[in-house]
Amino acid sequence: MTAGPVGVALVGAGAISDAYLRNLTAFPDVRVLGIADLDEPRARAKAAEHGVPVAGDLAAVLAVPEVEIVVNLTVPRAHVEVATEALRAGKHVYGEKPLALSPKEGEALLAEAGRRSLRIGSAPDTFLGAGLQSARRALSSGAIGTPVAATAVMQNPGPESWHPSPEFLFQHGAGPLFDVGPYYLTALVTMLGPMAKVAATARQARATRVVGSGPKGGTTFTVEVPTHVMALIDYAAGPSASATFSFDSPAVVTSIDILGTEGVLSLPDPNTFEGPLRVRGRADGDWRELPVEGTTAGRGLGVLDMARSVRAGVPHRTDGTLAQHVLEGMAAISDAAEAGEFRPLAGTPRVPEPLPAGWDPYQATLI
Numbered sequence: 480m481t482a483g484p485v486g487v488a489l490v491g492a493g494a495i496s497d498a499y500l501r502n503l504t505a506f507p508d509v510r511v512l513g514i515a516d517l518d519e520p521r522a523r524a525k526a527a528e529h530g531v532p533v534a535g536d537l538a539a540v541l542a543v544p545e546v547e548i549v550v551n552l553t554v555p556r557a558h559v560e561v562a563t564e565a566l567r568a569g570k571h572v573y574g575e576k577p578l579a580l581s582p583k584e585g586e587a588l589l590a591e592a593g594r595r596s597l598r599i600g601s602a603p604d605t606f607l608g609a610g611l612q613s614a615r616r617a618l619s620s621g622a623i624g625t626p627v628a629a630t631a632v633m634q635n636p637g638p639e640s641w642h643p644s645p646e647f648l649f650q651h652g653a654g655p656l657f658d659v660g661p662y663y664l665t666a667l668v669t670m671l672g673p674m675a676k677v678a679a680t681a682r683q684a685r686a687t688r689v690v691g692s693g694p695k696g697g698t699t700f701t702v703e704v705p706t707h708v709m710a711l712i713d714y715a716a717g718p719s720a721s722a723t724f725s726f727d728s729p730a731v732v733t734s735i736d737i738l739g740t741e742g743v744l745s746l747p748d749p750n751t752f753e754g755p756l757r758v759r760g761r762a763d764g765d766w767r768e769l770p771v772e773g774t775t776a777g778r779g780l781g782v783l784d785m786a787r788s789v790r791a792g793v794p795h796r797t798d799g800t801l802a803q804h805v806l807e808g809m810a811a812i813s814d815a816a817e818a819g820e821f822r823p824l825a826g827t828p829r830v831p832e833p834l835p836a837g838w839d840p841y842q843a844t845l846i
Contacts, residue, residue, distance in 0.1 A: 486546045487511055487546065487549070488511070488548075490540065490552060491516060491553040492514055493554075493644075494642065495552055499550060499552065502780075504530065508787055511531050514533070515536055515539060516536075517536075519534070546570060547570060547571060548789070549573070556651070575602045577652060577802070585803045600798065600802075602797070604781030605662055610755075614744060615669065616833065617756065617758065624739040625741075626718045627719075628719050628721075632732050633725070643693030644690075649688065649702045656681075661809070663749050667714075670737060675713045676811075677815050679709060705816070708812065709722070709724075741761055756768070756769045773838070774840055794831075804824070804828035
């Protein structure tokens, strides 16, 4: 068995790459060996900034023999194409969400990986952070009794106010459901188990939006997807949930509350790795803060867990079947909104095991 740190390469040197690079270059169990981008000068600049030895196009980083995991940070429409090329080059793939633009494409990607005995992992990895890991422990300890239902809300004015190139976030494969929804839906699956059926409504407030910052500031672009989605979800284990995903709200609201037979658990923002985590039981006069323990390192924890799991020969937690189930759930929500009726889900994802106590991204474990 190969020993030592796992070599990784990033594909996509856009806005999110900085967060990944800051963390992955600090984790001793991985080595960042390459960065690729369609804009090769941008890739070379990012590589120089973070001390990465190889930069260029996709072929350049796939040709590095020591690269074992490709981190796919491209825009959603390129996820499957880039991941497939990486698999055919013999690399494991960890990608940004969503896994693919459609469940059919996701199935094909998982099948390609299976044929080659390679791994697929996918963001979000926020459920590995201290906040949501502590929430899982609280649920397992019976802090609110048996979970009955959940409410999830993500609403804000939309990313065009701060993102320098927000157009892709309003195209097929994005919007509030596919761009931000994975954080909430993945968190709920790790807490409540697989989804069984969904119903939904969806609206689009404006047909065009305006870039609010950066070189494209003032540019108008077309909105292709619904920007306000409301879903009802039934889980196979019994609980239900209501979820709202919106880019149409002047106010920012991020919340997940899980209602149980003995209380309510208020989770942290699932797009973060921290707290706070609060509970209110039947006998409580007010909310109580619960301890939040674990790592808050941020983006890249899923890549690190995959790297350690590759070396150990055990399943990784950001499993492709989990990402596929969330993708199927989002597609079913979109379909249900158009059809005006419930849509069933038949997937059986592998719900990830909690991180073990003391799991430390900065402590080398691979010799």
